[in-house]
Amino acid sequence: xxxxxxxxxxxxxDPEPPASQSPGSKPSSGPGFWQTILSATAVxxxxxxxxxxxxxxxxxxxxxxxxxxxxxxxxxxxxxxKAEPIQSEVAYILGWKxxxxxxxxxxxxxxxxALADKIGRRKIMILATAGLVLNDTWIxxxxxxxxxxxxxxxxxxxxxxxxxxxxxxxxSIVYAQVSDVCPAEQRTTAFxxxxxxxxxxxxxxxxxxxxxxxxxxxxxxVTTSGLGVLSFLxxxxxVPETLQLDKQSSDERGDTEQLLGARSxxxxxxxLHPRLKILISRAVDLNHWIMGNARVVCLLICLFTFxxxxxxxxTILLQYASKRLHWTLGQxxxxxxxxxxVTLVLLAVILPALSSFLLIRLDLHxxxxxxxxxxxxxxxxxxxSSIIFFATSWEALLVGQFLFSAGCVFGVPARSLAAxxxxxxxxxxxxxxxxxxxxxxxxxxxxxxxxxxxxGMKLGDFWMGMPFLVALICFIVGTLSISAVTTKIQISNGDxxxxxxx
Numbered sequence: 001x002x003x004x005x006x007x008x009x010x011x012x013x014d015p016e017p018p019a020s021q022s023p024g025s026k027p028s029s030g031p032g033f034w035q036t037i038l039s040a041t042a043v044x045x046x047x048x049x050x051x052x053x054x055x056x057x058x059x060x061x062x063x064x065x066x067x068x069x070x071x072x073x074x075x076x077x078x079x080x081x082k083a084e085p086i087q088s089e090v091a092y093i094l095g096w097k098x099x100x101x102x103x104x105x106x107x108x109x110x111x112x113x114a115l116a117d118k119i120g121r122r123k124i125m126i127l128a129t130a131g132l133v134l135n136d137t138w139i140x141x142x143x144x145x146x147x148x149x150x151x152x153x154x155x156x157x158x159x160x161x162x163x164x165x166x167x168x169x170x171x172s173i174v175y176a177q178v179s180d181v182c183p184a185e186q187r188t189t190a191f192x193x194x195x196x197x198x199x200x201x202x203x204x205x206x207x208x209x210x211x212x213x214x215x216x217x218x219x220x221x222v223t224t225s226g227l228g229v230l231s232f233l234x235x236x237x238x239v240p241e242t243l244q245l246d247k248q249s250s251d252e253r254g255d256t257e258q259l260l261g262a263r264s265x266x267x268x269x270x271x272l273h274p275r276l277k278i279l280i281s282r283a284v285d286l287n288h289w290i291m292g293n294a295r296v297v298c299l300l301i302c303l304f305t306f307x308x309x310x311x312x313x314x315t316i317l318l319q320y321a322s323k324r325l326h327w328t329l330g331q332x333x334x335x336x337x338x339x340x341x342v343t344l345v346l347l348a349v350i351l352p353a354l355s356s357f358l359l360i361r362l363d364l365h366x367x368x369x370x371x372x373x374x375x376x377x378x379x380x381x382x383x384x385s386s387i388i389f390f391a392t393s394w395e396a397l398l399v400g401q402f403l404f405s406a407g408c409v410f411g412v413p414a415r416s417l418a419a420x421x422x423x424x425x426x427x428x429x430x431x432x433x434x435x436x437x438x439x440x441x442x443x444x445x446x447x448x449x450x451x452x453x454x455x456g457m458k459l460g461d462f463w464m465g466m467p468f469l470v471a472l473i474c475f476i477v478g479t480l481s482i483s484a485v486t487t488k489i490q491i492s493n494g495d496x497x498x499x500x501x502x
Contacts, residue, residue, distance in 0.1 A: 033181045037190060039239045040174045041197045043129060046231040047170075048201040050136070050224035053209040056333040057217035058143065059315050063090050063329070065146045082323055088454040093151055094315050095450030098442055100158035101135065105168030105439040112165045113172055113432025121180075122241045125173045128164030129235045133228040135160040140221055168435040176431050179419055180242035184366060187419055189352050191412045196347040202340030210330035295485050296430075299418055300437040302374070302482040306410055307441030308448070309381065309474035312467045313339060313404060316449050317388075323457070324464055325394055335401050342405035351409055367420045371485060373413035378479030380407030382472055389468040407475075411438075417485070 066089050067081035080086075116124040138157045142149050164170070174194060182190045209220045313336070321332040351373070358369040384404025391397040418434050449467040456466030 040177045043235045045197040048198040050227040052205040053220040054224040057220045084457045091450040095446035098446035100155045102439045102443045104161040108165040109168040112169045120241045120243045121173045128170040129232045131161045131163030168439045172431040172435040177242045187416045192347040199340045199344040206337045210333045298485045302478040303437045304441045305474040305478035307438045308445040309471035311445030312471040339405035343408045370413040370417035377407040377410035382475040385468045385472040389465040
């Protein structure tokens with residue numbers, strides 16, 4: 001049969017579903033929906049609890065250590081820890097730590113995602129969770145023994161995430177698992193549930209971590225390490241396998257390999273060098289597939305810029321609020337709890353209701369609905385960033401954070417839009433590519449926003465919020481990018497199908 005390279009017009013959706021399965025249906029056998037979503041979400045939830053408990057304490061420990069070393073090199077007397085050289089160094093260390101922690105995801109997430117499509121989601125989830133636990137342990141060791149270990153060795157923590165490619169793989173596996181068992185019309189609600197679980201941890205445990213800081217910042221740090229071990233045990237013992245390998249035909253098992261580059265007969269037992277050639281060939285084929293589909297490219301640009309800009313609402317916001325409003329880091333961390341609370345209400349109540357309204361009342365197609373929701377989120381993020389940049393009082397900062405928080409649900413409709421772009425058998429690979437784009441935003445955001453914060457403090461009080469000006473530009477670019485995505489809709493017409501673009 002004649003073949004051709006994929007391009008923008010290549011149809012990823014089968015024109016006709018297999019005779020044994022109707023469109024949007026899920027296999028009748030295998031793990032149930034709630035068993036899968038609860039156990040898989042539990043892994044993310046436990047890890048997220050640890051992240052929120054340790055966010056402010058770890059920043060405070062790092063700031064105190066940098067402060068002590070800075071003044072010890074001058075005259076030995078402890079001075080203002082909010083001084084520009086200290087805050088710049090803290091932002092610099094944290095920014096590049098994020099880069100090195102996310103770099104393994106950029107390099108390895110796609111191969112691990114393709115492997116998950118072949119050997120099963122659960123095995124790769126276990127590897128990714130183990131890597132994250134070891135990453136966390138390294139950070140604790142460096143901070144604990146910082147009197148003789150250079151703080152910049154924190155940057156080596158990312159090496160542990162080469163085991164499973166870290167959070168990029170873990171999140172993509174969880175979303176792929178849910179997509180395996182969830183009908184298309186329930187995807188947005190299911191993805192909202194997953195993201196809501198993380199937000200609950202932020203609403204509850206960010207203040208808990210800030211409160212424990214007043215006793216000893218190491219209490220939440222040690223607790224986080226224990227939670228990491230617990231998440232690994234949940235992944236190992238409770239999470240089911242959703243990829244029904246024993247139920248697939250040989251053609252279905254080969255779909256991922258076909259997407260990444262077909263493997264010829266007799267190559268299963270070849271040496272390392274031929275295998276490396278195969279891996280490179282598959283990576284090239286995957287790149288051609290991505291670049292040949294303009295809709296996927298626009299979506300990836302949107303996610304990259306959105307996640308880059310969203311980096312401003314983490315440790316950068318803690319430092320910004322602490323410096324501008326003279327708050328403690330514990331007080332500033334409550335801004336992140338506000339974001340989590342607002343986003344949680346949107347995900348748990350407003351977004352599902354709005355999604356149903358657009359689908360039922362306005363009779364919008366699923367893809368068009370997801371596109372409109374993502375665009376709205378981009379507008380809210382841009383508005384919130386601009387207000388935070390100009391904020392000179394806590395009232396203005398709260399308003400900006402409220403709008404910013406409302407836009408942070410963009411990941412749910414964006415992922416749902418991505419899931420509708422490809423055949424179900426390719427969802428694992430696509431979600432991994434999406435996660436790579438997101439991690440790319442994280443990697444770029446760390447040093448870019450840290451440098452913007454440093455420049456802003458040097459230029460004066462008005463420019464102190466420069467990271468949020470950079471974020472504003474990112475959100476504008478991302479919103480324009482998602483607006484350029486065309487949504488393809490298939491309308492049944494007897495035995496044939498008509499595909500239209502919107």
